[in-house]
Amino acid sequence: MSADATRSVFSDVERVPGARKPDPILVADGVHRAFGGMVAVDVDHLEVQRGKITALIGPNGAGKTTLFNLLTGFDKPDKGEWSFNGRSLAGLPAGKVAKAGMVRTFQLTKALSRMTVIENMRLGAPRQPGENLFTALVPPLWRPREAEITEQAESLLRRFKLDAKRDDFAGSLSGGQRKLLEMARALMNGPEMIMLDEPMAGVNPALTQSLLGHIQALRDDGMTVLFVEHDMHMVRHISDWVVVMAEGRIVAEGPPDDVMRDQAVIDAYLGAHHDTDLGDDALLSDEVAEQLEAEAAEEDAERAEEATRREDEEGRA
């Protein structure tokens, strides 16, 4: 899909939180989740455009992962309604959400360590009659489907360049390879929408590029991608639309370049460095990194000093 086509899809979409999209695959309304007194998620309205890559960004503790957990049935909201492809998913357990065509991955990769790569992949496939206890006892009933699954798994492994690891235990893979395996395993499910929770976390830079390519390829195959990410650089390069969360709410929406200039985003996300262009590649240079580190160290030192002072005072009291 070309950049022009993307632009035209979103050209009529307002740049406001909760904006209506021309063809939303996922629509959420009034999703609210509090842990004790702390409101983790309070989303009034959210639409995710079909067949595009939508990024969900925000500072630590903004409620991105909690929202993910709610939408995919891994957590229950206090209230709220959401539908996928027009079908309400609220209150459904995680397994049924995945069956409906919305499959997720995890921030901390959940490769099944003591199973081989190919077994991990086979487990992702739906409609295997042999997963029924009684059918399992009669191999002729499930062998044909197993052959289909294995073929599909092998072609996906080739695509993700994991075919050499086919019979290794998943626990022996590197962090990045596990991310790839998790993504490939999710694809075995044949989802319409794939939700990636920090796909770049813990991946070595050499693999990052190929991971980005894979994510874009998913969109080009017609899949909808929603991902949570911290790495602004990545967000700017591959996402078609960006949703920004802060303190549980959606504070801004828009195409990546616009969003990074949005004042609400700058306030929520950036604090001291609000005049820095987040998408600026120069940010990734060593000098800037060192400078930022130095500033962070200063702040830490100040905080430590203050803490010592307070302790002293308490000691005296």
Add this chain to the structure above:
Amino acid sequence: MDWTSILANVAGELFHPVTAAYVIAAIGLNVHFGLTGLLNMGQAGFMLIGAYGFAITTLAGNSALTGFLVGMAAAVLFALLLGMPTLRLRGDYLAIVTIAAAEIVRLIGRSTSMTWLTGGNAGIAGDGFKNAFHATCLLPEGDTTVLFWTYSNCYSNSWWLRIVAWVLVALLCLLVWRLMRSPWGRVLKGIREDEDAVRSLGKSVYSYKMQSLILGGCMGALGGIVFVLPQAVQADSMGRPTTFFVWTLLLLGGAATVFGPVLGSMLLWSSLMLIKSVMRDVIPATVLRTEQIESFSFVVVGVTLMMLIIFRPQGILGDKKELSINVR
């Protein structure tokens, strides 16, 4: 020292019905723990439930088959009762609930108020409920001697019971072998590794855990039936130590393997017999009395097992590769 009789005793343990009973219960625990990762700390409870179901039904004049079915049905109910509140929670809760539930079954079974049904503390004497099983015997009446071993053909601790028990062991091994290599077993293995991952792939984890709990529980109940057939039903003979023997021999043989429970049970009970027989022969009664030797032999077995777990944690048949990768 009479080595012939000692070796005959030891080898007799290898195919003793109680050894088979432990194998069957351990195969059930293997379905729970080895395949699904469920921490069932109350397998003795399932055994006792099965034994009571069988004994009480056959005592009332029903056939052995009816008794078996009642035992299985009771185990299914027990598994549902334990699983419904706990299988949605973290693994440790199942361990707590099962160990407590097994104790509840035992304490109710032996309480005086239940004497009319379970015989209370005295239990159900063998001659009552064994007739139903005796009636299924296909061998002629009388005794048979094979090599060193003489047993009745049909009654109580008999050849017929040995045949039935070990045929059951073979069938259950075949069943577990088939299931382990099926897509169903793959889902269970996935749950053992990380149930959230399996959930995210569209499987109903709760339902699979329940199936596993019921299947393994029924095997436990079957083990309980075989356990009481050569002796009597006595609640205290299936208490916490029984659960831990089942765990011990499963880990000894190797969890998540097909023949681990078989090897573990044979090895545990025959080596226990070997230690006991040799010590009775060698150590004079002035140093250790017979009942002290009984206890001391368990100490020796315990130490041996500790060494084994330290030096071969995957058990005898376990896959070192599968265990050494520990990056959860």
